[in-house]
Amino acid sequence: MSLIAERLRAIRPSETKAMTARAAELREQGIDVITLSQGERDFDTPAAVCEAGIRAIRGGRTKYTAVAGIKPLRQAIRESFSCDHGLDYALDQITVGCGAKQVVFNALFASLDPGDEVVIPTPCWVSYPDMVALAGGKPVLVACDELDGFKLRPEALEAAITPQTKWLMLNSPCNPTGAVYSRSELLALAAVLRRHAQIYVLSDDIYEKLTYDADFATMAAVAPDLYGRTLTVNGVSKADAMTGWRVGYGAGPLPLIEAMNLIQGQTSSHTSSISQYAANEALSGGRDHIDEFVRAFLERRDLVISKLNQADGLSCRVPDGAFYVFPSCAGVIGKRTPGGKVIETDADFAMYLLDAFAVAVVPGSGFMASPYIRISYASSLADLTRACDRIIAACAGLS
Structure with a gap:
């Protein structure tokens, strides 16, 4: 053995x-x-964010927190989604993890059964296929041509879908290509997804704030009818220079978030209390x-x-x-x-x-x-x- x-x-x-x-x-x-x-x-990391972390230490905020994250941080996340994209989430639809990476893994682990398929446009972040496999699913890699800006075409998505498809993973702006999906491109993909009610969307928006020649758009806002089938993932690592603080978050359907919290409660419990207070400052203290x-x-x-x-x-x-x-x-x-x-x-x-x-x-x-x-x-x-x-x-x- x-x-x-x-x-x-x-x-x-x-x-x-x-x-x-x-x-x-x-x-x-x-x-x-x-x-x-x-x-x-x-x-x-911005000085004000670091000071918030120091205040948390000096203020004794070093105890266990709720698995889903401290309430002030989830409120700040809720306000960010609302102000930036017009997305309305209840606090219990939001979960905080040890980086966006853990949030993605929790979602896959909570939802995939053996044989379930996840469509992943490639080039893709190195961890996506392996996280799907670790969670018991099957990654379905769909090559996206450089001539198409390394972005998934609706016809390619349609061709990749089978009765076993459970998730479409989208990362925009994309690691490694820097590709950004426009509103019209997301709408074209949404038109395909409407024909397949069993498919959920995992929208990894961790690079959202870092766009140059294109406007950012996210699926749950662009296609409100898919709001209930979309998990939107983000965090403070990239936009706020907080990679080592390990704070990511996700918002989506309540049953999924509850299942993700169940997994997190039996693994990491929650991300660092100090990091959470610092992330709250990053999101609510102004991001000039x-x-x-x-x-x-x-x-x-x-x-x-x-x-x-x-x-x-x-x-x-x-x-x-x-x-x-x-x-x-x-x-x-x-x-x-x-x-x-x-x-x-x-x-x-x-x-x-x-x-x-x-x-x-x-x-x-x-x-x-x-x-x-x-x-x-x-x-x-x-x-x-x-x-x-x-x-x-x-x-x-x-x-």
């Missing part, structure tokens, strides 16, 4: 975490590695810092796009949101490194960039799309300039 559960055989370590760990190892050896592999901005973040990201995005499109063999479209670019590296496949190694895959290219030029990126294969690489531009302009110059040199060195 094996100690390790059979269900873990199909689960892979996160490629983003693996590349970041490898970069850290090289850095410990004294190598000047520039890490563009992690979805974490270089900005500090977001405009500054967006301006900085826009400048960085444009720099990276301009640089990468100078690299021989790379082609990079302009993303509308998040803080990633997803350039095609098809033009370097089949070429040889100065050491004679053939670049056969995007993973080979990513390792070449890391080992020979000390730049850490993530191969597109980790996001179910090849041959691409994902580059995070959540770093300083100086580091991005140096990294892109190294990538240009790396491409020039191939033959």
Whole structure:
């Protein structure tokens, strides 16, 4: 009898975490590695949010909280949904978890039975398929062409649906592509979903506040008749530079939220009380810092796009949101490194960039799309300039 559960055989370590760990190892050896592999901005958490966390500690707010989260935070989340999107949720329709990642996992674990299918447009975040599999479901990956902006077409959604389909997962703005679904694009998908009453929508909006050339829209607001079939997930990690605080939240049908709370109550119980008070400040204390973040990201995005499109063999479209670019590296496949190694895959290219030029990126294969690489531009302009110059040199060195 094996100690390790059979269900873990199909689960892979996160490629983003693996590349970041490898970069850290090289850095410990004294190598000047520039890490563009992690979805974490270089900005500090706003001072007012940090002070709210400190006040929570000094005020003795360090005890257990309700599984679903403290009431003031859920009220702030409710007001945010209402003000931003006109969505009305009761407090018991809102749950707070240890990051949006846990909220997504809780939803899948609470709802999937063996054989249930989840439609996932690809390229997608590395964890989606594995979370579905861990919850006992079957991920159904639907490739979205770069010519379509890496976005799911209604006809492709229709073709992927079977009687076993339970969820459609949508991530907009998307990690890794930065694609943003417009209102009209969501309405087209909603028209398909109306023909299949058994399907629920998991709308992962964690990058909502980080859009540049497109307006943000979310399914429950765009298609009010699907409100009761939609779980909307968000959090403070990306918009408020609070990745390490681990606060995400979801709002949706009451039976689902109750089931998610049941799971959370038997696993993590709740997210940190201190983090919850800090997140309450982030949501209710004014978010003027977001405009500054967006301006900085826009400048960085444009720099990276301009640089990468100078690299021989790379082609990079302009993303509308998040803080990633997803350039095609098809033009370097089949070429040889100065050491004679053939670049056969995007993973080979990513390792070449890391080992020979000390730049850490993530191969597109980790996001179910090849041959691409994902580059995070959540770093300083100086580091991005140096990294892109190294990538240009790396491409020039191939033959």
